[in-house]
Amino acid sequence: MAEINFLCIHKKLRSKRLAPVMIKELTRRVHLENIWQAAYTAGVVLPTPITTCQYWHRSLNPKKLIGVGFSRLGARMTMSRTIKLYKLPDQTASSGFRMMEPHDVPAVTRLLRNYLKQFVVSPDFDENDVEHWLLPKKNVVYSFVVESPETHEITDFCSFYTLPSSILGSHNYSILKAVYSYYNVSTRTALTQLMNDALIVAKPKDFDVFNALDVMHNEAFLKELKFGPGVGKLRYYLYNYRTRHVLKPSELGLVLL
Ligand SMILES: CC(C)(COP(=O)(O)OP(=O)(O)OC[C@H]1O[C@@H](n2cnc3c(N)ncnc32)[C@H](O)[C@@H]1OP(=O)(O)O)[C@@H](O)C(=O)NCCC(=O)NCCS
Numbered sequence: 146m147a148e149i150n151f152l153c154i155h156k157k158l159r160s161k162r163l164a165p166v167m168i169k170e171l172t173r174r175v176h177l178e179n180i181w182q183a184a185y186t187a188g189v190v191l192p193t194p195i196t197t198c199q200y201w202h203r204s205l206n207p208k209k210l211i212g213v214g215f216s217r218l219g220a221r222m223t224m225s226r227t228i229k230l231y232k233l234p235d236q237t238a239s240s241g242f243r244m245m246e247p248h249d250v251p252a253v254t255r256l257l258r259n260y261l262k263q264f265v266v267s268p269d270f271d272e273n274d275v276e277h278w279l280l281p282k283k284n285v286v287y288s289f290v291v292e293s294p295e296t297h298e299i300t301d302f303c304s305f306y307t308l309p310s311s312i313l314g315s316h317n318y319s320i321l322k323a324v325y326s327y328y329n330v331s332t333r334t335a336l337t338q339l340m341n342d343a344l345i346v347a348k349p350k351d352f353d354v355f356n357a358l359d360v361m362h363n364e365a366f367l368k369e370l371k372f373g374p375g376v377g378k379l380r381y382y383l384y385n386y387r388t389r390h391v392l393k394p395s396e397l398g399l400v401l402l
Pocket residue numbers: 151152153154155158159160161162163164165186187188189191
């Protein structure tokens with residue numbers, strides 16, 4: 146199955162029905178590879194989503210987010226109370242939590258494959274995929290493992306990718322530095338603690354907001370870790386493949402970078 150991502154038309158060429166031309170040509174080239182199915186996502190409604198997911202946002206730098214209009218000061222909240230609300234510890238809580246390294250690829254692949262098989266739709270990662278998509282790359286993707294201090298077994302994994310946005314019309318800031326939850330697997334460490342550790346390590350890298358979809362088991366930690374529901378929806382689509390029923394977001398094990 147092909148994964149289609151990064152469809153983009155130059156601003157000056159928008160609304161000229163070039164997107165369908167691009168899609169038709171892409172489909173032709175994928176067919177030439179003898180691939181007849183594809184997965185893609187979009188904010189817009191097209192025929193026919195396999196599931197509709199919601200973005201949630203966790204402020205890391207509330208002052209900037211409020212300053213640029215990404216979020217608003219809550220009712221009966223002051224800026225200093227808001228900053229205190231979102232403050233994170235300096236140190237991660239899970240012992241053995243560290244950045245993923247190249248020698249972790251086999252263990253992470255095993256962990257991930259075993260986790261993803263429970264979902265109705267999920268990618269079939271091999272070690273090459275894990276190396277390509279998940280090995281840490283500065284300002285692209287960050288992955289962490291929990292290595293048991295006793296057995297040195299890799300018991301848990303979490304990751305996020307970065308996607309900056311331009312801020313229009315602000316005198317103080319030009320870039321919003323966002324990260325997005327990618328794949329997370331908890332077997333020994335509680336998922337909420339694992340994800341709080343992900344927030345803790347994202348903060349000093351100067352990211353402003355940590356975003357997550359309500360896919361996989363994410364609902365279990367969103368509220369407790371002070372994520373708020375966003376206005377953004379993300380629809381998932383399959384080309385030339387039908388699922389038996391419309392999926393709940395929690396039945397989906399796929400996140401596109
Ligand atoms: C998405 C984008 C490529 C569409 O191009 P456009 O110039 O606005 O639209 P066009 O006139 O070329 O084409 C319109 C058709 O494309 C379809 N379309 C729009 N967005 C689409 C998407 N993300 N995926 C598939 N089809 C899409 C529309 O439904 C419409 O088809 P219809 O009339 O049959 O419903 C363009 O708006 C863009 O580059 N946006 C910024 C990047 C982005 O959001 N990419 C999509 C990420 S999912």
